[in-house]
Amino acid sequence: MNALLNRRIALVGNPNCGKTALFNLLTGGRQKVANYAGVTVERKEGRFVAADGRVLKILDLPGTYSFDATSPDERITRDVCYGEYPGEAAPDMIVCVADATNLRLHLRFVLEVRQLGLPVVLALNMMDAARKRGIRIDLEALQQRLGMPVIETVAVRRDGARELVARLSAEAMPAPPQVRSRDSEQGGDHEALHREVREILAAAVTMPAQTESRDDALDRWILHPVWGVVILAVVMFLVFQAVYSVGKPLTDLIGDAFGWMGGQVASLMPAGALQSLISDGIFGGLGTVLGFLPEILVLFFFILVLEESGYLPRAAFLLDRLMLTVGLTGRSFIPLLSSFACAIPGIMGTRSIQDPRDRLTTILIAPLMTCSARLPVYALLIGAFIPAHRVGGLMNLQGLVLFALYVLGIVGAMAVGWVMKRFRHDQSEHALLMELPSYRLPTPRDVAIGLWERASIFVKRLTGVILALTVLMWFLSAFPGPPAGATRPAIEYSFAGYFGHWLQYLFAPLGFTWEMCISLIPAFAARETAVAALATVYSVGGADLGGDGLGAALTHNFGLPSALSLLVWFVFAPQCMSTLAVIRRETHSWRNVLVSFGYMFGIAYLASLITYQVARWLL
Numbered sequence: 001m002n003a004l005l006n007r008r009i010a011l012v013g014n015p016n017c018g019k020t021a022l023f024n025l026l027t028g029g030r031q032k033v034a035n036y037a038g039v040t041v042e043r044k045e046g047r048f049v050a051a052d053g054r055v056l057k058i059l060d061l062p063g064t065y066s067f068d069a070t071s072p073d074e075r076i077t078r079d080v081c082y083g084e085y086p087g088e089a090a091p092d093m094i095v096c097v098a099d100a101t102n103l104r105l106h107l108r109f110v111l112e113v114r115q116l117g118l119p120v121v122l123a124l125n126m127m128d129a130a131r132k133r134g135i136r137i138d139l140e141a142l143q144q145r146l147g148m149p150v151i152e153t154v155a156v157r158r159d160g161a162r163e164l165v166a167r168l169s170a171e172a173m174p175a176p177p178q179v180r181s182r183d184s185e186q187g188g189d190h191e192a193l194h195r196e197v198r199e200i201l202a203a204a205v206t207m208p209a210q211t212e213s214r215d216d217a218l219d220r221w222i223l224h225p226v227w228g229v230v231i232l233a234v235v236m237f238l239v240f241q242a243v244y245s246v247g248k249p250l251t252d253l254i255g256d257a258f259g260w261m262g263g264q265v266a267s268l269m270p271a272g273a274l275q276s277l278i279s280d281g282i283f284g285g286l287g288t289v290l291g292f293l294p295e296i297l298v299l300f301f302f303i304l305v306l307e308e309s310g311y312l313p314r315a316a317f318l319l320d321r322l323m324l325t326v327g328l329t330g331r332s333f334i335p336l337l338s339s340f341a342c343a344i345p346g347i348m349g350t351r352s353i354q355d356p357r358d359r360l361t362t363i364l365i366a367p368l369m370t371c372s373a374r375l376p377v378y379a380l381l382i383g384a385f386i387p388a389h390r391v392g393g394l395m396n397l398q399g400l401v402l403f404a405l406y407v408l409g410i411v412g413a414m415a416v417g418w419v420m421k422r423f424r425h426d427q428s429e430h431a432l433l434m435e436l437p438s439y440r441l442p443t444p445r446d447v448a449i450g451l452w453e454r455a456s457i458f459v460k461r462l463t464g465v466i467l468a469l470t471v472l473m474w475f476l477s478a479f480p481g482p483p484a485g486a487t488r489p490a491i492e493y494s495f496a497g498y499f500g501h502w503l504q505y506l507f508a509p510l511g512f513t514w515e516m517c518i519s520l521i522p523a524f525a526a527r528e529t530a531v532a533a534l535a536t537v538y539s540v541g542g543a544d545l546g547g548d549g550l551g552a553a554l555t556h557n558f559g560l561p562s563a564l565s566l567l568v569w570f571v572f573a574p575q576c577m578s579t580l581a582v583i584r585r586e587t588h589s590w591r592n593v594l595v596s597f598g599y600m601f602g603i604a605y606l607a608s609l610i611t612y613q614v615a616r617w618l619l
């Protein structure tokens with residue numbers, strides 16, 4: 001057995017210094033990398049294969065400024081490094097990652113890591129950016145002062161870790177750094193650490209003469225109290241317009257293709273249950289959901305670009321004042337923004353929020369942010385009921401309605417946050433301390449990988465849970481067949497018809513038809529399935545869904561007030577089961593799950609009721 005086989009190497013360092021980028025480079029992993037602090041909130045493990053085929057374990061950890069830090073994500077890093085992580089000894093070696101452009105900040109933690117007494121290698125990452133800015137680092141001097149090997153890396157370049165790879169492949173581990181007596185005497189004395197950082201910087205780092213930085217020039221606009229907010233609003237607005245104007249034509253194309261294929265397949269098969277399953281369930285149901293992939297990808301394209309650009313923490317900073325009034329801080333901004341993809345990473349992202357009350361509020365309102373699984377439902381109903389008018393020559397009415405639905409979710413979340421703040425005994429507010437990263441142009445390759453990941457997650461959902469639910473929906477709609485001498489349409493006698501009519505007692509005041517009611521059930525497992533379920537139910541019920549058929553079937557069956565009511569329902573309705581499970585896991589409390597489900601159900605019911613009744617009265 002090889003001695004290296006069980007060697008575990010942990011990547012640690014300040015937030016946003018490129019640990020995960022390095023982890024991906026070493027292990028071939030696809031963990032999330034983005035340009036703000038607090039991206040990684042879990043311990044992740046990967047395999048690094050050395051030049052001679054030996055395998056090492058690499059751990060990617062959440063970034064932390066100090067081992068004293070106390071937010072839940074930072075505690076994971078601390079526990080792993082101290083050997084206190086459940087069921088795991090301390091790592092055999094540490095690769096301490098530091099941002100070479102910001103050593104003034106990052107060296108402090110390097111000194112803390114040195115005191116662990118484990119073998120350490122310092123990876124000076126972002127050397128490309130440091131060189132470009134004219135920062136010169138004397139590796140020899142740095143190595144000597146720190147008592148550990150120092151290696152330059154560029155984690156975003158394919159061969160950017162060649163020297164580190166060679167180092168990790170070597171059989172011999174570096175000796176643990178000799179901690180000088182002064183450090184050990186003074187332990188965690190901050191002043192001593194700061195003094196040492198200053199000494200090291202003076203000895204090893206030459207900064208360029210001050211030049212007007214591009215970041216500062218941009219920040220003058222972007223962080224401006226008025227222009228900053230205007231820019232933020234314009235950015236958000238453009239994203240939603242783009243989702244429509246770029247995504248929609250592609251969606252129509254896919255819809256047509258599937259409608260055609262479904263027709264072809266159906267014509268080749270004998271009529272019967274199997275033909276109905278394939279053409280109604282698979283092509284009608286799944287095909288419709290798949291059609292919304294372009295819209296989702298356009299949305300993600302913008303999210304990825306924003307994440308890499310360094311803009312997000314600035315938006316958080318801008319919104320901090322506003323967020324304080326509703327009982328949150330700018331800290332909640334990024335977890336909430338991630339929830340536009342899916343509430344699950346958003347809720348996990350709250351681990352970087354230190355204050356437990358702020359964290360809980362953020363967890364409870366994160367599901368009100370419109371996740372991408374709701375996009376197909378919105379797009380379907382908007383496409384069917386809202387005319388594609390131009391408004392004011394520039395904007396598309398459908399894009400405008402979509403934007404309004406997202407805003408409604410945000411406003412709802414803020415209102416709930418505000419109410420929760422009233423219930424808090426501790427009304428203290430925390431100043432926002434957040435590092436503003438350098439602006440960075442997103443690399444097309446990273447954006448492409450990000451989109452690919454998203455597309456594969458979507459297709460996996462589609463061929464997994466959504467497929468299973470769709471087949472189930474088809475079964476419920478097709479069986480049992482109508483009794484002899486039945487007068488109403490066959491589907492009315494099926495299980496789906498039965499459950500749907502039963503649910504209608506509850507939902508009729510909201511203007512929901514029984515088909516809508518039945519589609520709410522699978523939506524609770526995965527929201528997109530509502531679309532597949534509606535398609536299946538109508539298709540089994542005899543509607544022709546080719547081309548824009550589902551939209552036509554919807555407008556034929558219910559009016560605009562019901563459609564608006566259903567849209568509003570999806571803005572507020574209780575989240576899918578996986579979200580509730582994550583709330584349970586992250587807060588260790590069933591009570592919070594109940595609170596979350598209960599309040600969302602209440603708001604959704606009330607808001608849809610009002611929407612339906614008002615719309616019916618007005619229209």
Ligand SMILES: Nc1nc2c(ncn2[C@@H]2O[C@H](COP(=O)(O)OP(=O)(O)OP(=O)(O)O)[C@@H](O)[C@H]2O)c(=O)[nH]1
Nearest residue numbers: 016017018019020021034038039040063126154155
């Ligand atoms: N120019 C340049 N950018 C880099 C380099 N390494 C990482 N980045 C960028 O730096 C940002 C942060 O990278 P991550 O890998 O997410 O940082 P992290 O240390 O894992 O951050 P946390 O998980 O938040 O602690 C991303 O925008 C990366 O693309 C590098 O060597 N050069």
Ligand SMILES: [Mg+2]
Nearest residue numbers: 019020039040
């Ligand atoms: Mg990371």
